[in-house]
Amino acid sequence: MIYLESKIVDPYWNLALEQYLFETVGQTADCFMLWQNKGSIIIGRHQNTMEEINRAFVEANNIPVVRRLSGGGAVYHDLGNLNFTFITSQNQDSQLHVQSFCTPVIQTLNQLGVSAEISGRNDLTIQSRKFSGNSQYVKGGRLLHHGTLMFSSELEVLEKALRVQKDKMISKGIKSVRDRVTDIRDHLPNPVSLLEFKELLKQNILSSVKVSPYILSDYDFSEIQRIADERYHTWAWNYGESPSCTISRKKYFQGCGFVEVRIAIQHGCISDLKFYGDFLGEAPPEELAEEFLGIPFPSQNFKQKLRSFPVQNYFYHINHEELLQLFD
Numbered sequence: 001m002i003y004l005e006s007k008i009v010d011p012y013w014n015l016a017l018e019q020y021l022f023e024t025v026g027q028t029a030d031c032f033m034l035w036q037n038k039g040s041i042i043i044g045r046h047q048n049t050m051e052e053i054n055r056a057f058v059e060a061n062n063i064p065v066v067r068r069l070s071g072g073g074a075v076y077h078d079l080g081n082l083n084f085t086f087i088t089s090q091n092q093d094s095q096l097h098v099q100s101f102c103t104p105v106i107q108t109l110n111q112l113g114v115s116a117e118i119s120g121r122n123d124l125t126i127q128s129r130k131f132s133g134n135s136q137y138v139k140g141g142r143l144l145h146h147g148t149l150m151f152s153s154e155l156e157v158l159e160k161a162l163r164v165q166k167d168k169m170i171s172k173g174i175k176s177v178r179d180r181v182t183d184i185r186d187h188l189p190n191p192v193s194l195l196e197f198k199e200l201l202k203q204n205i206l207s208s209v210k211v212s213p214y215i216l217s218d219y220d221f222s223e224i225q226r227i228a229d230e231r232y233h234t235w236a237w238n239y240g241e242s243p244s245c246t247i248s249r250k251k252y253f254q255g256c257g258f259v260e261v262r263i264a265i266q267h268g269c270i271s272d273l274k275f276y277g278d279f280l281g282e283a284p285p286e287e288l289a290e291e292f293l294g295i296p297f298p299s300q301n302f303k304q305k306l307r308s309f310p311v312q313n314y315f316y317h318i319n320h321e322e323l324l325q326l327f328d
Contacts, residue, residue, distance in 0.1 A: 001212070015232050041065045041074055057160050070135035082201075102124055151184045152185045240269070247265065256281075265297055
């Protein structure tokens with residue numbers, strides 16, 4: 001088995017690294033990798049990004065949002081979270097079967113005095129509280145299985161980052177289940193560091209197989225960076241891949257009245273935009289709405305374009321920043 005431990009904590013780069021390993025050495029050799037990301041949200045392949053995140057909080061705190069290759073729900077990563085990846089051949093029972101991949105995690109926790117179990121399709125729990133989510137990507141007879149292990153994550157940040165505002169959104173995206181979550185550290189009978197936990201887990205997984213450490217070459221680094229730049233850093237992948245949806249938001253503005261906006265989004269871009277309400281204005285809002293068709297949403301281009309229009313012509317006593325609040 002090839003073993004690799006990523007020392008980089010950039011989520012764009014690490015997801016590109018996973019893809020690179022899967023498409024190269026992972027095609028002929030089994031691989032195991034341990035890695036961490038700085039604070040970030042990792043979106044499932046088939047999810048609607050906007051439906052999964054609290055965008056105002058995420059943007060205010062500069063939290064990267066990155067789509068992965070595998071399905072499943074959105075997860076929060078930070079440096080209190082340890083991620084693991086297996087790449088192996090697909091067999092009849094491997095797809096969405098987590099037991100063989102997660103048993104070493106259960107064994108490691110048992111050694112540390114913590115009783116954990118596999119729950120449902122792809123979760124690991126302690127006292128019915130989730131500490132690990134798992135998902136898989138299958139292509140060409142090869143399988144990539146990866147999972148999160150919340151050891152000492154900032155659960156308050158997780159809750160705020162993944163808590164979507166209570167706006168009406170109709171979407172075909174697969175929604176995350178907001179399970180009760182917990183950190184492993186809170187259940188340990190004796191203090192253990194994340195590094196100690198990682199070393200014990202690594203020992204339990206690798207002790208029974210012949211291990212070949214994999215050292216990334218300069219060429220590997222350049223190819224991984226290319227994948228990160230061409231896919232994982234792009235708006236098209238992280239937002240544009242989202243399923244079609246309709247967003248409806250409503251707000252009362254003093255001196256103007258209620259303004260409701262309904263946004264239809266296809267392939268990450270605005271396909272229809274309409275304003276409703278009892279607001280007052282000089283020019284018809286349909287004139288403004290037409291200017292935004294085909295614009296990626298959300299995006300800085302959308303905000304910049306909106307700031308270029310005299311919005312008070314359409315909505316009395318509302319300035320650009322106030323109207324932008326309706327779209328956050």
